Amino acid sequence: MTDKIATPSAGHVSKAAFSLSKLRRSPLTLLVHLSVLVIVILWTLPTAGLFISSFRDKDQLALTGWWTSLTNSEQNLVDRTGAPDSQIQENGVYVLTGQVLVDGKPTQVQAFGFSSRAPTAYKPGDVAEMKNGGSLSMTTDGHYKMTSLKPFKGKRGKRVFYTAIVPPKFGLDNYKEVLTAEGIGRSFINSLTVTIPATIIPILIAAYAAYALSWMKMPGRNLLIAVVVGLLVVPLQMSLIPLLRLYNDIGAFFGVGAKTYLGIWLAHTGFGLPLAIYLLRNYISSLPREIIESARVDGATDFEIFMRIVLPLSFPALASFAIFQFLWVWNDLLVATVFLGTGEEHMVLTARLRELLGSRGGNWEILTASAFVSIAVPLGVFFTLQRYLVRGLLSGSVK
Incomplete structure (x- = not known):
């Protein structure tokens, strides 16, 4: 009787090899x-x-x-005492009493003062000697007592400066200030008016140009491709002023005034065409040659091939460029300021948000809410077309 030697099956060998390979690659x-x-x-x-x-x-x-x-934070705050008509007289001294509150609630006072020059000069429990023989004292829980040898006058109470521990506060006030600002709705519509045509026009022109540079034989085609690639590195700022002067001269010749949407559409079209042609040309040139040749054998013209075959197959690349162009135009401030100005009639959303800051940026806190208000539309566009983004960018990069 012979002994049978067990041998591992091919399946076990492949699984072991896969596990070993996986173990080796794990670091x-x-x-x-x-x-x-x-x-x-x-x-x-x-x-x-x-x-x-x-x-x-x-x-x-x-x-x-x-x-x-x-976490809680220390803040320098200012409050007013009660009105002078609430003062009382004690031992020949006029007294105002009360309690400072933060959002209607008591707070923990760290320091206080009666002058804006020294708002934290005294600690709770100290007595601050004021002018004219008066005094101010404040407890840790915010109860104050202000005295004066003469009657308090005026319609409003006296200012009291103090440093308090304030709990964290959240709300929609920043968003309300941005969304309810004067002219914000008009600026939103202006941005859409600029962005949508400035995205569609370059795509239409670049799609035709990309097909011609990919599948149509013409003299100087390689030179044109090199020019397109070279235009990708031209800084936008170098061409803004010459382009604006040219536009103004043409507008003056034809009687078309400056600061119109047509000018900014043409500007964004010119700035976006090099990238659009380069991106679409890489994609369209990677399409199978057999499809194009078969259509030509069947008698299709270049226009029919482009409309019926190339354009439907190029939708991922078109969507990829649409995302880039939409984001660029929507977030643009420089080109919009140069070609549209800062007039109320044509002010875009980015320019409006800048105006909300004031001439010296004093209202800079609303920048956080402004940022999310301005990116709401681009985020919607991106998440709608993002599945085509990587496919459109990588197609044609490897053959």
């Missing part, structure tokens, strides 16, 4: 995943901070960072 794979995770966190953290800050109270936002948004 590198772990490093790649960790690197991606770090990049995602570093990329997302500022946006998350901006989002949290957009709901914070303006005063707290100006004093502390978003990472302290869930």
Whole structure:
């Protein structure tokens, strides 16, 4: 009787080899995943901070960072005592009493003062000697007592400065201020009026040009491709002034006034065409040659091939460029300011948000809410077309 030697099956061998290969690659794979995770966190953290800050109270936002948004903070505040008609007379001294409140609630006072020059000069329990023989005292829970040898006069109470521990405050006040600002709705419509044509027009022109540079034989085609690639590196700022002067001269010749939507449409079309042609040409040239040749053998013209075959197959590349162009035009401020100006009639959303800051940026706290108001539409466009983005960018890169 012979002994049978058990031999591993092919399936077990392949599984063992796969496990061994997976084990060998695991450190590198772990490093790649960790690197991606770090990049995602570093990329997302500022946006998350901006989002949290957009709901914070303006005063707290100006004093502390978003990472302290869930903790109490010290704030220098100012309040008024009761009106002079509430004063009482004690032992020949006029007295005003009361309690400082934060959002209608008692607070913990750290310091106080009666002058804006020294708002934290005294600690709770101290007696601050005021001018004209008066005094001011305040307890830790905010109860104050102000005295004067002469009667208090005026219709409003006296100012009291103090430093208090304030709990975190969140709300929609920043968004309300931005969304209810005068002219914000008109500026939103103006931005759509600029962005939609400035996205569609370059796509239409670039699609025809990309097909011609990919499948139509013509003299100087390679030179044209080189010119398109060279235009990708031309700084926008170098061409703004010459382009504006040319537009004004043409407008004056034909009796068309400056500061119109036509000018900014043409400007964005010119700035976006090099990237659009380059991107679409790479994609269209990667389409199978057999399809194009078969259509030509069947008697189709170049226009029919483009409309019936190339254009439907190129939708991922068209969507990819549409995302880039829409984001660029929607967030643009420089070109809009040069070609449309800052008049109320044509002011775009980015220019309107800049005006809300004031001439000296004194209202900068609303920038956080303004950022999320302005990116709402681009985010909608991106998430609608994002499945085509990578496919459109990578198609044609490898043959």
